Amino acid sequence: MCANRTALQEVMDEAAMARTIARMAAEILERDGGSLMLVGIHTRGIPLANRLARALHEATGQKVPVGSLDITLYRDDVGPWRPAHQQPVLKKTVLPDSIDHKVIYLVDDVLFTGRTIRAALDTLADWGRPLAVRLAVLIDRGHRELPIAADVVGKVLDTTRDEDVQVRLAEADGEDGVWIGREVKNAG
Amino acid sequence: MPVESATALARKDVVGISQLDAGEIQLILDTAGELLEVAKRPIKKVPTLRGSTVVNLFMEPSTRTRFSFEVAEKRLSADTLNFSASGSSVSKGETLFDTARNLMAMAPDFIVIRHPHSGAPHRLAEVVPASIINAGDGINEHPTQALLDAFTMRQRFGSLEGLKVVVAGDIRHSRVARSNAFLLNKMGAEVRFAAPASLLPLEVEELGVHTFVRLEPALEDADVVMMLRIQLERQKRINFPSMREYFDFFALTPERLKLAADRAVVMHPGPMNRGVEIDSLVADGSQSVILEQVTNGVAIRMAILYLLAGGRSEAASDS
Numbered sequence: 001m002c003a004n005r006t007a008l009q010e011v012m013d014e015a016a017m018a019r020t021i022a023r024m025a026a027e028i029l030e031r032d033g034g035s036l037m038l039v040g041i042h043t044r045g046i047p048l049a050n051r052l053a054r055a056l057h058e059a060t061g062q063k064v065p066v067g068s069l070d071i072t073l074y075r076d077d078v079g080p081w082r083p084a085h086q087q088p089v090l091k092k093t094v095l096p097d098s099i100d101h102k103v104i105y106l107v108d109d110v111l112f113t114g115r116t117i118r119a120a121l122d123t124l125a126d127w128g129r130p131l132a133v134r135l136a137v138l139i140d141r142g143h144r145e146l147p148i149a150a151d152v153v154g155k156v157l158d159t160t161r162d163e164d165v166q167v168r169l170a171e172a173d174g175e176d177g178v179w180i181g182r183e184v185k186n187a188g
Numbered sequence: 189m190p191v192e193s194a195t196a197l198a199r200k201d202v203v204g205i206s207q208l209d210a211g212e213i214q215l216i217l218d219t220a221g222e223l224l225e226v227a228k229r230p231i232k233k234v235p236t237l238r239g240s241t242v243v244n245l246f247m248e249p250s251t252r253t254r255f256s257f258e259v260a261e262k263r264l265s266a267d268t269l270n271f272s273a274s275g276s277s278v279s280k281g282e283t284l285f286d287t288a289r290n291l292m293a294m295a296p297d298f299i300v301i302r303h304p305h306s307g308a309p310h311r312l313a314e315v316v317p318a319s320i321i322n323a324g325d326g327i328n329e330h331p332t333q334a335l336l337d338a339f340t341m342r343q344r345f346g347s348l349e350g351l352k353v354v355v356a357g358d359i360r361h362s363r364v365a366r367s368n369a370f371l372l373n374k375m376g377a378e379v380r381f382a383a384p385a386s387l388l389p390l391e392v393e394e395l396g397v398h399t400f401v402r403l404e405p406a407l408e409d410a411d412v413v414m415m416l417r418i419q420l421e422r423q424k425r426i427n428f429p430s431m432r433e434y435f436d437f438f439a440l441t442p443e444r445l446k447l448a449a450d451r452a453v454v455m456h457p458g459p460m461n462r463g464v465e466i467d468s469l470v471a472d473g474s475q476s477v478i479l480e481q482v483t484n485g486v487a488i489r490m491a492i493l494y495l496l497a498g499g500r501s502e503a504a505s506d507s
Contacts, residue, residue: 070222073236074235078497079264079497079498080237080239080497082497082499084498085196085197085198087196089195089215089219090219090222090494091222092222092225122235125231126229126234127229127230128230
């Protein structure tokens with residue numbers, strides 16, 4: 001199951017990613033002023049939320065709280081829906097403060113089917129009643145299976161369903177960049 | 189060497205610690221660590237097991253374990269059916285297998301079973317397709333108790349490796365002691381059993397533990413002191429002269445607790461008999477983690493239900 005990286009084409013490099021995140025932060029500020037909280041979705045939504053928070057802090061001098069959300073228990077393919085012995089490993093949900101009366105920005109790297117975001121909305125609903133929930137994603141690659149749209153998008157990528165979009169972030173993967181392409185799988 | 193966590197619990201049932209390997213134990217403990225958080229939310233419930241049915245089949249009295257399972261099931265949104273020996277067809281002479289076959293007609297996904305006969309959950313696991321979780325069988329095993337004990341120790345000390353754990357009291361009739369011995373040995377802790385010789389199991393050497401017939405030497409430098417209740421209901425004759433004498437020699441008193449390490453914690457699987465195996469000053473003292481054990485028990489049972497839950501719908505078997 002080893003992906004062949006040479007079949008991938010880089011569509012966003014480190015510098016472009018930095019510019020994109022700065023622009024996303026500016027868009028967040030344009031839309032919403034006070035009582036913001038950024039909530040990153042495991043795994044790569046969390047470093048992205050931290051970078052957005054840093055950009056917001058630089059722009060306004062205000063610290064924006066950042067949380068992390070594990071949606072596993074709310075997924076539509078866990079529990080009875082999952083093949084035997086393949087339950088995903090759980091991760092931590094940490095919300096720095098009550099989400100009541102705040103504008104929550106869910107942050108994720110790629111918006112694809114929308115199922116993750118559906119699960120994230122259900123997760124948040126069990127934690128409180130925010131003023132509003134918005135969605136910020138670095139990449140929107142289309143192919144939605146649910147009526148979900150992002151409010152702040154870094155880049156829209158035109159993809160086919162079976163193409164692979166890889167967002168790599170220094171915090172998780174050792175480098176910054178976005179690659180697209182068809183994953184070539186080894187037969188074994 | 190730290191134990192590497194397994195990536196999945198690749199089994200249908202959890203009937204005993206003896207069947208689990210260290211990686212699987214680690215996975216259950218890690219998963220419980222994440223699930224502990226559900227109890228701190230405004231809404232203490234997640235939808236993961238909605239539509240799943242759990243039968244709680246308790247053929248022996250239980251309050252804490254039954255409630256703990258029931259809370260765990262409800263926090264995961266499963267539907268629960270409670271079945272107890274008294275007031276049921278069992279008291280009318282039905283066998284375990286007939287009871288189970290009839291319950292299977294209701295298509296439960298899980299059966300949590302407590303039974304007075306050792307091995308009953310294992311036999312049941314062979315004949316029904318539901319996942320069986322052992323909630324205590326005779327004098328054999330009580331795996332979820334050992335797991336919640338281990339979780340509580342790990343919460344306090346970070347790791348189980350090298351911990352010196354004393355289990356004292358009626359070990360002969362204790363499935364908790366057996367499950368703890370299996371688990372702690374697998375995870376690299378040192379287990380010391382302390383009991384009057386008449387309350388030690390017959391083949392205690394096979395459990396790989398150090399045995400003591402006095403409490404004091406066992407307590408030396410101990411990190412964990414787990415006291416067990418005298419199980420009068422499992423003894424045809426009393427194996428010691430009197431309760432008073434038992435207290436004098438084997439109860440955990442503040443003075444005896446001083447022999448243990450300064451950081452030592454006191455545990456008890458409940459129900460406690462204050463003034464028999466444990467002094468109230470110790471049970472309610474600052475070193476007691478007895479109530480933490482109860483809280484952690486819910487998370488451990490949620491973890492097992494979660495990890496066993498896959499592969500039940502036709503959609504899952506198709507993919």
